[in-house]
Amino acid sequence: MFRLDPFLIGLICTIFLATVLPCHGAAVPVFQWLAILVIALMFFLQGARLSRKAVVDGVMAWRLHLIILACTFVLFPLLGLAAHALMPGLLQNDVWLGVLFLCCLPSTVQSSIAFTSIGGGNVPAAVCAATASNIAGIFITPFLVGLVLSKHGGASGNVMNIVFQLLLPFILGQLLQPWIGKWAHRNKKLLSFTDRGSILIVVYTAFSEAVMQGLWHRLPLSQLGLIALVDFLLLVCVLSDYGLW
Template identity: 80%
Template sequence: MKKDPFLVGLLCAIFLASVLPCHGAAVPVFHWLSVGLIALMFFMQGARLSRKAVVDGMVAWRLHLLILSCTFVLFPLLGLAAHALLPGLLLPELWLGILFLCCLPSTVQSSIAFTSIAGGNVPAAVCAATASNVLGIFITPVLVGLVLSQHGQLSGNPLNIVFQLLLPFIAGQVLQPWVGAWAHRNKRLLSLSDRGSILVVVYAAFSDAVMQGLWHRLPLADLGLVALADTALLALVLVLTTLLSRILGLPRQDEIAVIFCGSKKTLASGVPMANVLFPATSVGLIVLPLMLYHQIQLFVCAVLARRLSHWQERERAEARAVGQDA
């Protein structure tokens, strides 16, 4: 496993916020910088998505319905069940983070990459991941409102969601014929820009949390419990997506796409959404479960994708051997 520069950047942002948090006159500066970067990120997401990808992601509904159900139905139900069974396991903000994680859309790049490595249905993964991200911009805020309203922690103005997420995305789609080609030619630059934006948002969020006494309120043991809860959630979803695919009689390639697209949660969209939906003083703790889940899912799914690839290669080799014997 190669070192992930983005993970290093996240750790550095958290460390910097811990030893040198922004305060005083710098707070509104970082607030408006975060707002602008979030809007720019969603604008470029709209500009990068071709109309065909958006349409394909919405009309190929049979396979995608299962993936979307896992992403936006199965996950929230599991999160609510876990909270109902073990309400005292984690701090309230950390439980909010777990529930918020469960409402997020899937990733795009890693879902497609792992499906490809494992020998799954890559076109289906492309469409499903695209559909999840496009629909997630609309579905996630609604889900978060339904799931978390009982906690009284959802204080974000609904208009913020419209102005910072939806309108920039729609504007990107409208201008896609003019800026889409440039966005595709500069994918690497925009990827760095997206990650840089997330690092700024994380720094600002953790600065607020540190000023509120984050590290005095969060024992190290709680971090271990969050990692354990994330791992258990991922393992359960991987098992359930496999079982559901087999119950429905999906081909092996489609099953692989369901496993990898249905178990992922996006950090790239999750952190900006949290910044819009939750009070600034709570965002730092709330995004911790998502940041841990992001790294756990990458490691576990990388190992799983390699295993599935080896199993398929062995099955093909055995089939060829049987054919030669016949």
């Protein structure tokens, strides 16, 4: 019997809530700080839960890191250009620019770790790979955007934000792991809450901003459906190529 994943239901409800009751005004910085705190707590708990050996093994998984970097900064931009060349009239021009820009960006460290943890994957390797791709993206993404969109832009990230908001809590958790590691293992529900909660808060905040800027008035539902289709096809292509590797 087919059953929707509870987290997927939560995402749908979050988008609906942001549509009918978006955060705005004084509530925006509150949700932004709440997201930062929950994400920091998630990385702290991951650091406290993981053994030192698991972290070292994750750092040494260089083949995985190279594949992720290649997918992020080579495969995705090429697939985006190919999709635009094959279907230039499928989306509005401004929307295509957004899709191509998205293809040049690394995934956020927070979502990479959260989804890896939810899926029971290799969290230490994900921490290392996502951090490396985000730091590299600060320098590579503007160059790629210049090539793909024929425009020039500034750096798309901040190394210090990654260090203080993500790596520092993780390192602190690692330092305290000998004392609180067993407690972190016993309280997996708290880790699960921070994994899913951080994504839901970020989605709510980002979608609220889009709604306040007139998302539903500026883009017809048909365009939103086509955007979802293009994103889905890009993801399928990347996952298929990764499976071949």
